[in-house]
Amino acid sequence: MAFFFLDAYYIDMNTHDINILREWLGDKGIITNERQCAPYAQGWRGNTGKCAAVLRPTSTKDVSRIISYCARRKIHLIPQSGNTGLVEGSIPDDSGTQAILSLDRMNEVKDIDPANRSVCVQAGTRVSALNNTLEKYGLFFPIDISADPCIGGMIATNTGGARYMKYRGVREHLLGIKVVLANKHGSIIDAMIPLHKNNTGLDIKQLFIGTGGIFGVITEASLLLAQLPKQIATALLIPRDKNDMNELLISLEQKCGQSLSAFEGMSGNAIRAALKHSPSLTNPFGTDEIPNYAILIEITYDWEKREGQQSLDDELKLILEEVWKDSRTPLDNALVGAPEKLWALRHALSEGVQKSGNRLFAFDISFKRGDVMRFISFMEEMLANEYPELTICDFGHIGDGAVHFNLVLKKNSRKTKKKEYESELRSLVTDIVVNNYGGSFSAEHGIGRKNQKFYDLYTPEEIKAVTRAIKGAVAPIDIGAIKI
């Protein structure tokens, strides 16, 4: 295998390129019409790029051919599957010279193997479609997020989500991968071995997990599945003081262990925003005032209720009574039941917050679990003094130390929409996260164009050097939205 470096400038696609690619991919395989390209070039949060074309292969071989051709012609490719990411990792920039490599025609689900609890999927398969197919086997791919992404993008983002505490993330469910390397040959790596245990050297699939496509394009994956839970109980907890959250988490973990499948914080501000935006949601607090902070917890058992056993709701009530009596973990109130309504509210927070103000500055950050609430308290005080025009609408995966820390510019704010304001604010918050708390500027959304600056700033030099050396050695073609 020989490797080479390309310069970082790219040329436009021309009619000749389009014709050649159309010949390979067929009429459905290439889109050049601006209106039809537009949805591919628009990000989930509304940010829009511009592309030269959308290429839609139907096989790994075609992906390889495209990568090889575009390398030769210096056409910069942006791999895309579900395009539900939040960090501009799957949309082109606004130059109009980049081409989108869409996996949306590669969505086959095959080799469902209940005995092995595994399945093979093509990268453009929606997680909802996969889970619908798996339901009759009592199995599912247990990554739970508000959006409906495709498997390829989930791998490239290493999606975590709301039930990570019990199930963990994409990395822990990837058995095998098929990928086309970002080199001039478009080398195909077939590592689709669906074994639970396999320790035979470098686990090559790790290169492609959470790296936003910089090393190549994932075309297929072999996934480890989980049993669908048989009993689920949810509750909404109101802590007396949100700074006690940590004691509450530890206490619940000690009483529930791995069956505690979610511990999701929701600020009163985020709840209000969701209820206002989606009138069909049920307000779990009825006519009462919405509390300052609430926690959605879930426990799941993978087995049916056995003879003589109480319902899981009743068991959860007992657990919460114990927690209540425990003076270290003060609870003001707890409502057990209504899982669909509570999760509908939880999953509506993101969009509700997005729509609630003039502008949203969203941070997907993480901490050692003991630090999350310390950080939020610190920020509340600091922002109230220095940025009174902002409302904190945080929510997130407190059980994993992760929080979607959202700052909403109040509707009546006279602050301008200047770029500098956002840039200053982003730098300030991220600097506190990383330097004061040893936290991460991206808990689970990945890097993307949006976090490029923070990758550059906060990744230790020696780690950047290793990443670049690997990129240069195995996947030297510039591909994807980020630069490492």
Add this chain to the structure above:
Amino acid sequence: MAFFFLDAYYIDMNTHDINILREWLGDKGIITNERQCAPYAQGWRGNTGKCAAVLRPTSTKDVSRIISYCARRKIHLIPQSGNTGLVEGSIPDDSGTQAILSLDRMNEVKDIDPANRSVCVQAGTRVSALNNTLEKYGLFFPIDISADPCIGGMIATNTGGARYMKYRGVREHLLGIKVVLANKHGSIIDAMIPLHKNNTGLDIKQLFIGTGGIFGVITEASLLLAQLPKQIATALLIPRDKNDMNELLISLEQKCGQSLSAFEGMSGNAIRAALKHSPSLTNPFGTDEIPNYAILIEITYDWEKREGQQSLDDELKLILEEVWKDSRTPLDNALVGAPEKLWALRHALSEGVQKSGNRLFAFDISFKRGDVMRFISFMEEMLANEYPELTICDFGHIGDGAVHFNLVLKKNSRKTKKKEYESELRSLVTDIVVNNYGGSFSAEHGIGRKNQKFYDLYTPEEIKAVTRAIKGAVAPIDIGAIKI
């Protein structure tokens, strides 16, 4: 960062080298006396190498200095921590020119963080010592194997073990790592960030998991811990026909989900060997005949028995009665209880088998879960015809599709101990595993000198090429027992 390639030949250490290293590391930091070196140079299964010296640094900085010096002097280092591996991955060859880099003086446990369920350990920490320290916090590092390895070696081997079904392996419990790269600078990579979720680019620690030290020497790790289980129930199951094992496994998984923490197969031959070798063990079958095959299952709950709940033993009895009634999963017998005795037997199988015949040919292999018993049946027939001098003494982690497939040369066998016999046998079995069943030649023991041949033979060329390219780019110094 600049990289270079060293040739693969090495020179001997001389008195000058020894003196310089002694000055840095102190008298305790270097061993050259042959008798004192011997235990470091001897592998767990008795295979012995010969070393020029044992170097025993006490800090990451010293490890860096050693690697840098030895690179310049072309001294080949073999990193070693607990030296309990089974594939000759941590012992030198018999040339006497290699030096062991032992982590046995780096065994500090620090930063125990119950709120974050994490701990920092130096690489030379024994897992038993770590778990003793953690016990009072109700936490443990949940990798369960018969030996007592150190954390560094466990990472380099990606240890799996007997409770992988519930807890998974080392890879899933590694939050952060500190490592010295195998380059001429001995570059230190500090990625000791103990976050549950952190998605900020290439997860660099993955390079060092299961790769036997070829990319560098792990000096510290940040580990994710699990709650100690609060209720445990074990049972010994006798399936009517071991070919029904798979239905039994699926049925139990459906009834227990993630609380099924072990599903360990034990052949009658392996049980007999263990009982004979260790008279202190309890024969769970009393005076009855030992069955052809038995399965040790364990279910664990992470919570205390709650008011009104039955004991987990009673619950397990109910579960097994349901399985019993289910005609798809025929059970001949089941004995619930006596966890210590059953696990003592399980953990004594390896040594019992080792001592039971003239010679042991051990295979650590894995399959899609549905294939394990098909493979064993096939081999029983094939070996009975073609290798009647061998007894199959298999046992292992059937719940993970993994099996320790042991072939014991009968004591009265007239077969010679010739190298060719072993070589032919190893090739035959491994070829069937990989080519006929799509299985792995190393489920969890890693590569090591012992599996080098199979790595060379069965690793796809494109994966070897990527591994070599990465090695050349980031860690070009030849280090460790294997060559990639």
